[in-house]
Amino acid sequence: VLLWGAGLVFVAVLAAIIEGIVSQSTQAWGRFGLGFIWSTAWDQVSNHYGAGTFIIGTVTVTVIAMIIAVPVGLACASFLTEMCPRRIATPLGIGIDLIAAVPSIVIGLWGLYVMQPLFVRDVEPFLKTVPVVELLFKGAPLGAGLILAGFVLSIMIVPTMVALSRTALAGVSTLDREAAMALGATPWQVIRKVVVPGANSGVLAAATLALGRAVGETIAVTFLIGNATSIGHPFSLLNPGATLGSIIVLTFGESQQGSLYRSALLALAVILLAMTLLVNLGGRWLVRKNRNFRLP
Amino acid sequence: VSTDLLDAPAPSHRDAEDLERRKLIQESARSTFKRRRISALIIRIVFGLCVVLVLVPLVALVAYVTKRGVGALSVAFFTHAPTPAGIPGGGISNAIVGSLIINGLALVIAIPLGLLVALLLIERTGPIPTAIRFGADVLTGIPSILIGLFAYAVIVAHTGHFSAWSASVALAVLMLPIMIRGDEEAMRTVPTELWEAGLALGAPQSRVVRSVVVRGSVPGLVTANLLALARAVGETAPLLFTAIGSQIFSLSLNQPMNAIPITIYQDGSTAYKSLQLDAWGAAFVLMVGVLILSIIGRIFAARLTRKTR
Numbered sequence: 001v002l003l004w005g006a007g008l009v010f011v012a013v014l015a016a017i018i019e020g021i022v023s024q025s026t027q028a029w030g031r032f033g034l035g036f037i038w039s040t041a042w043d044q045v046s047n048h049y050g051a052g053t054f055i056i057g058t059v060t061v062t063v064i065a066m067i068i069a070v071p072v073g074l075a076c077a078s079f080l081t082e083m084c085p086r087r088i089a090t091p092l093g094i095g096i097d098l099i100a101a102v103p104s105i106v107i108g109l110w111g112l113y114v115m116q117p118l119f120v121r122d123v124e125p126f127l128k129t130v131p132v133v134e135l136l137f138k139g140a141p142l143g144a145g146l147i148l149a150g151f152v153l154s155i156m157i158v159p160t161m162v163a164l165s166r167t168a169l170a171g172v173s174t175l176d177r178e179a180a181m182a183l184g185a186t187p188w189q190v191i192r193k194v195v196v197p198g199a200n201s202g203v204l205a206a207a208t209l210a211l212g213r214a215v216g217e218t219i220a221v222t223f224l225i226g227n228a229t230s231i232g233h234p235f236s237l238l239n240p241g242a243t244l245g246s247i248i249v250l251t252f253g254e255s256q257q258g259s260l261y262r263s264a265l266l267a268l269a270v271i272l273l274a275m276t277l278l279v280n281l282g283g284r285w286l287v288r289k290n291r292n293f294r295l296p
Numbered sequence: 297v298s299t300d301l302l303d304a305p306a307p308s309h310r311d312a313e314d315l316e317r318r319k320l321i322q323e324s325a326r327s328t329f330k331r332r333r334i335s336a337l338i339i340r341i342v343f344g345l346c347v348v349l350v351l352v353p354l355v356a357l358v359a360y361v362t363k364r365g366v367g368a369l370s371v372a373f374f375t376h377a378p379t380p381a382g383i384p385g386g387g388i389s390n391a392i393v394g395s396l397i398i399n400g401l402a403l404v405i406a407i408p409l410g411l412l413v414a415l416l417l418i419e420r421t422g423p424i425p426t427a428i429r430f431g432a433d434v435l436t437g438i439p440s441i442l443i444g445l446f447a448y449a450v451i452v453a454h455t456g457h458f459s460a461w462s463a464s465v466a467l468a469v470l471m472l473p474i475m476i477r478g479d480e481e482a483m484r485t486v487p488t489e490l491w492e493a494g495l496a497l498g499a500p501q502s503r504v505v506r507s508v509v510v511r512g513s514v515p516g517l518v519t520a521n522l523l524a525l526a527r528a529v530g531e532t533a534p535l536l537f538t539a540i541g542s543q544i545f546s547l548s549l550n551q552p553m554n555a556i557p558i559t560i561y562q563d564g565s566t567a568y569k570s571l572q573l574d575a576w577g578a579a580f581v582l583m584v585g586v587l588i589l590s591i592i593g594r595i596f597a598a599r600l601t602r603k604t605r
Contacts, residue, residue, distance in 0.1 A: 003419065006429055008411030013469055014431050020449035021442060060406045075346035083340055092347070094594070099354040101590040103530020105487075106579045109564045113364075148559055151301075155353045162350060176401050184325055186332045188339040196480065216439025219532045219561065245441050252445075253540075269445050273438065280437040 018273070026269050027263035036267060042229040049264035051271050053231050057146065057241035061221060062214045064150025064237070065157055069214075070207055072154075073161030076259070078191050081164070081169045082177075100159030108220030111152035116143040116224065119151075124238060138236040144226035147237040152224055153217060157210040164209060169195055169200020193238060202289040208283025216276050218245030244272040323542045358583070365580020377545045378559075380486055383566035386579050390545040394460065394553040396537060401464035401549070402471060405519055409468075410475030415505060417480045429480075433474040443469050444534030460546075460553035463539035470531060471524040478520020482513040515596040522593035526586050532557035533537060556582045 028036060028049065040052025076096075080089040094209060124141030128134050137147070166197045172195050226240020227250055242250075248265050255262040372387045379386030413432075417425045447466035452458055492506035510517070510523050535541075541558040542551070556578050564575035 003412055003416040003465070006409055007416045007424065010413050010428060010472065011431065013472070014435060016450055017435075017438070017443065017446040017469070020446045024449055045462070072346050072349055076350045079340075079343040079347050083343060092351075096350065096354070097594075098590055099358065101526055101530075101559065102357065102583055103532070103586055105532045105560045105564075106361060107357060109560055109575060109579050110360055111398050112564065114356070114360055139466060155357075158350050159354070168317050184332065186335040186339070188335055191339075212437045216437075218439065218441045219557075224563065245439060245533070248445070249536060250465075252537065262425055266445065269442055273442055276437055276439055277434065280357065280434055284433075290413060293370045 021266060021269050021273060025263055026264060027260055028267040031260060032264075034263075036049035037271065039159060040231065044261060045268045047260055049267075050259070051244070051268055052120055053229060053244055054107060054244045054247050055271065056231055057225065058215060058272075060076065060146050060237070060241070061150045061153055061212065061225065061243055065214045066211060068151065068154035069158045069161050069210060072202065073158045073206075073210070074165055074196070075227070076158075076189035077166040077169055078195065080166055082187060082195065093163070096159045096162050104156060104217060104220045105151065107156055108154040108223035109138045111148070111220060112223045115152055116148060119148050125212075132167070135177050136237050138234050139232075139238045141238055142226065142240065144224055145240045146225065149221045149225040150237075150243075150245075152220060153214055155218060156217060157214050159230050160213060161206055161210045164206030165199070165203045168199035168206060171202060172198035201287045204290060205283065205287045208279060208287070212276055212279045217274070218243070218249055222246040222249050225287060244275075248272075303603075305566075310363065361576070361579050361583055364573075365574035365583075368577030368580070373574070373577050378543055378554075378574065379583060381566065381571050384570070386570070388556065388559050388574055388581075390542065391554040391556045392579060392581070393545070393547070394542075395529065395555040397547070397549070398460055398463045398535070398553060398555055399525060401461060402467035402528060403521070403525060405464060405468035406471040406475055406524070410472055410521070410524075411474045411479055411510070411517070413472075414465040414479035414483060415509075417476070418483055418509075419505075425435060431475075432476045435469075436477070439533075440470055440531050441533035441590040444537035447534060448459075448537040457550075458540040458552040459550050460539050461549045463535050463553070463555070464549075466534035466538050467528040467531065470534060471521075471528050474524040474527060475520055478523065479517055482516025482520055484510055485516060486512045490569050501503065515599050519593045519597040522589050522596070526593065528588035529587050530557060530582060530587070536561070590593075 032049065036050050037055070038046075038052050040056075041048045041050045042053060042054035043049070084092075088205055120141055120143040124137065124143070124147070125148070127137045128141065140182060158271065176194050176198060177190055180190045185193070221243050222245070225242060225246055227242050228240040229242060229247070231241060232239035248268055252262075252265055255265055336525070370387075371386050374387060374392065375389050376385060376387035377390045378388065391543060417429055421549065424474065443466050446469070447462050451462035451465060455462075490508050494508045495501070499507070535555050535558050539553045539555055539558065541562060542554045546553055559578045560575045560582065563571040566572065
């Protein structure tokens, strides 16, 4: 009975989380309907709100972080499992694990005081001179903006990516590797054609967890993204922006209980909840689908 | 066994074919050998650079926070409450004590509940434990800011004021899924034979659970709970909706309370040098605290694997 009771409490907590967030957002959904999701309005004077700006901000920052973190993390994990003596790999792995535990507020503070000046002075002017890439970097290099937030976010999720995909890669049978090597495969071919496909579902799971963490990360991003409630024209990765999480943290305190503004903020929370659930469930589905993946 | 087969000479035309093929293989392997060697070298360098790329910012982060943080430490930093910007002698004693109280209470709530739910997952089968396990996994992925909003909606909005205990509830919810899955995994390492041996002695199920299962998996349980604590201590977003922070030294659970992450969040974004210094000191204290928790957790985990091996 005690055990079932504990289970019941846990289920009740889960239900209360969803209920507590959804119920307070009904006013906003009732007023704006589904159009709330893509409307980019955010105006307290005319009391008109939409989630578009923040969804774009969240997605942009997350994509930047994933583009950097997934390949680099995977390469790092491959190096540690495939090309590195265990004497070196084990302490490096533990070190990366430990750094993954550093709280995001500390990383945010560091990003604000160290990375931001670096981005203003060197990185952003440099990105503006690279052909093709510069099309994404129009406007003034202000520092705080989408690219800075995305970059620091990638630093935060890389340890997750390395630690989890390392476990997955290490699970691939040594015999498979040796068979490929005996055929004269280069390390690159071994990794690309044997190890990574063999660890397929594990690597996917690692990327999913990293993605989930990136989408939900709030505090560090709030420090770095510049907190603008519009996307800015023309679109540029140098523009300041806001994510679903950062706008809630920043303005929740100034919103009145029961006001439409408060309700709109909670509607943003509902969207964030839906996004993370989608990432998690989608990731689980992909992992399950790929579990029986066999080499052709 | 007849030796005829061994003695019989191999057909000579096969020999010639074999030699021909061997030569072909050797030649093609030799012709690509250099290319493969270079490819191996390049990939080693590129991947090695990726490791450096990952390590440099991480090491730089730890080093920088240490450098700035150590400079902020003093006796007053640990023993005094904050002073307004510009007035020297301020500290973060209220934040340190606040973090200890809030997280302590969160542990008191979460540890027993997590242990019981984990036991439920182990002892019972069927759709409900499966659903709970699934729920725990989903809850792990829910951003902490949403858990803060939940605590706000359920507690702060109803009591009408911010309080330390609402923060504890938020952090307990945050810890719970990590504890449940960690506890479950730890208790699964206890061999079924031990479990059955206990029952065979005539001990009731509850006694077996207490004396055999829980006691046998203590290192694993400690690891799971410490790692959950390490995650919760550094969380900022849930606290901003619940404990909200305070400038005075407060021990009341029913009042707003300060905590280390809140200090970093608020002082770090001000323009006052003295407050920024406090933020760095707080960041350093928090980082060291979390690292110590993780390291102790890992030591227990290592002891566990050595024992089972």
